[in-house]
Structure formats: structure tokens, C-alpha cells
Amino acid sequence: MNRKSTGISALIVWMGGCMLACSGICLWAIRRSEAAFYTRASLLMSAAPESAGKMMQALKSGLPEQEAAGAGLLKRYGYEAGLFAFHDFAGLAVCLSFCFLLLGAAGFFCYWWDKKRREQRVGELSGYLARINRGEYDMGISSAEDEYSCLQDEIYKTVIKLRESREEAAEGRQKLSENLTDISHQLKTPLTSISLLQELLEEQVEREEGRQLLERMEQQTEHIRGLVSALLTLSRLDAGVLVLEKKTVDLQELLTSAAESVRSLADHRKQKILMEGAEGLQLSCDLGWTAEALANILKNCSEHSPEGGCIFIRAQQNFIYTRIEIEDEGPGFSPEECKRIFERFYQGRKSGRENVGVGLSMAKSLIESQNGEIRAENRKNGGARFVIDFYSDGGNPARDL
Secondary structure (H helix, E strand, O other), rough: OOOHHHHHHHHHHHHHHHHHHHHHHHHHHHHHHHHHHHHHHHHHHHOOOHHHHHHHHHHOOOOHHEEEEHHHHHHOOOHHHHHHHHHHHHEEEHHHHHHHHHHHHHHHHHHHHHHHHHHHHHHHHHHHHHHHHHOOOOOOOOOOOOHHHHHHHHHHHHHHHHHHHHHHHHHHHHHHHHHHHHHHHHHHHHHHHHHHHHHHHHHHHHHHHHHHHHHHHHHHHHHHHHHHHHHHHHHHHHHOOOOOEEEEEHHHHHHHHHHHHHHHHHHHHHOOOEEEEOOEEEEEEOOHHHHHHHOOOOOHHHHHHOOOEEEEEEEEOOOOOOEEEEEEOOOOOOOHHHHOOEEEEOOOOOOOOOOOOOOHHHHHHHHOOEEEEEEEEEOOOEEEEEEEEEOOOOOOOOOOO
């Protein structure tokens, strides 16, 4: 027998017991009233035995004129009708009050029991859904038959489908990871061959014009190699197969590594990269991929800053997040660029032909995959600012050294 049947049976027994108790009390009150009437009639007849026959005849016939005459006699001696009614029905009133109290208590108990039962069932279903959200696709849920059974059946069917979809998605990600590895190999192999051919040509070409052409070819080859690497990284991020190894790293080391990646570009444009606030701070992240994300942002700042300008990197930390701000001295963003700057393949008004718009998109994906967020805004005195916040996992994002 399930919990619903057991609860209903108990409720029926309880209500039946209450009704029997009320019926018994009412029957007892009626018997008591009859006994009181018999006692009064006996007293009257014993007081006037010579009139006993007439009194019995009057009680049996109950004629209106006799009732009115008797009422007049009682009133003459100071007896009111309510006096006898009180004595006759006082016990009955008490009994009926107790019956109503008992029925009210039974009704309240029924309401309380049903409310607790519903709360318990809703709590079970809510906990089950919470476990599903955590990825625990177990079937540990009550099999009670009640008004929530249809909802429970639908949840069960949905869980089955979600588990099957999750398994299929995992298989798909594994296959995609294998395919991406193969694609990466297929793309990098010809690029490596081109680089080797360039080195051979450099040894044979003596004219300055030829060397300039080879240098341009090498630059384009490096550009293609970087583009292929970025696209493969984005694909792996989208597929969820990029493994990020988070560990506690020195923030100063992270920012220095990112700045070194764009040092040659900044030196070529006679730009300075200035850092402050990162000393003694730590951050939980993947050092390599986070440095690459920050390098893409620095590269964007360098490309849009004037020659001889400065790029500023500032860091701060509290118990909620670690913030990194990267600023340049360029023209800043237009309103449209602020909204779309992180869109994949979006090119702003100042973007060069070689910029295909994947660097900032990849940076955003890498940051967000590590419990972070990034936004772009304009500085008050001109220039662009990128604000990156890495949120802690429940407390201080990192401890001071």
C-alpha cells in the first residue's frame, strides 16, 4: 500500500471515529433529556396522586388550551419557560459544543496533514530537479500515486531524454575533438612545408627585392598560422573539448607573459606597456590560455594606439573578483563597436585588412570559460578600456602571497 492510500485510510478512520463519537454524544444527550422529563413527571404525580390520571391524559394529548392554562399557572408561581429549557438542554448544548470542537479539530488536522503531504512531495520533486541540474541523472524519487504523479512521470521521461542527449553529446564532442586534431595536423603540415621552402629560398635569393618578397611571404604565412590556430581554438571552445588546467598563478607573471607576446609589435610601433597593481596578487586560472586571451586584447590596443603611445595594465583584487584593466591611447570605440566588439568576425572601423575579427572573440570565450567576464568601454579622457573580472568560486578569489 502506498503512502497516499495509507494516508486516506487513516483520514477515513479518523473522520469515522469523530462522527461515531458525535452520534454517541447526541444519543446520550437525548436519553438524558428523556430521563429528566420522566423524573419531573414522576415528581408531579407523587405530589398530587389524586390528579395523576388527568396529568397523564394532558401529557399524552398535549391540547393547546391545556398547555396555555398550565403555562399561566407556572407563571403565577414565578416559573419561566426558559428555566426548564436551560436545565433540560444545558447538557445537550455542552455535548454539541464538544462535537463541533471535535469536528473542527478533525478538519484542521486534515488540512494540516494534506498541506504537509503536498510540501513533502513538492520538496521531493524540487530536490530531484536540483540533482538533475547538477548532472546527477539518478531515478531516486518516490513512486507515490497522487496528484503529482503525472508531473513526476513527465519529469522521469525528460530525465531519460536528457541523459540520452548528454551521452550523445559526449560522444559527439569526443568525435569532434578527434576531427579537430586531424584538421589541425592537416593544416599545419603544409604551413610547415611552406616555412621550410621559404628558408631554402632565402639561401638562394640574393637580390634585395627577392628578400623583401620572401619577408612578406613569411609574414603572411605567420598570419595564416595564427589564424588557423585561433579558429581551431574557437572550435574547441564551442565544442567544449578545450581542457583548461586551472591552478593558482602569480598575477604579475601572467601579465608579463601576455605583454611579452606583443612586445615585438609594441617595439615596432615605439609603444610602452606599463603595469601596476599586480605585485603580490594571485589568480586561479589556466596560465597559458589566459595569457593568450590577454595578449589578444593587448594586440588590439597596440594596433589602435598611435606610435609612441602607452598601453596601461592595472590590477586590483577583493574577496569577490580579481579585476584587470587594459587601456590604450587610441580613438576609443563608437557606440556600435561597444556592442559588437566581441562578436566573431566583426571588424571595426579602424581594423586593418589582416584583422579578421577572431582575437577578441576568442579572448572573451577563454575568460568566460574561467568564471570571468569582459566588457569594453571608453575612457573619459579618450582611448579604449577593457575591463576583465575573474570571479572567485566562493570567497576570496586568491590569497595574497
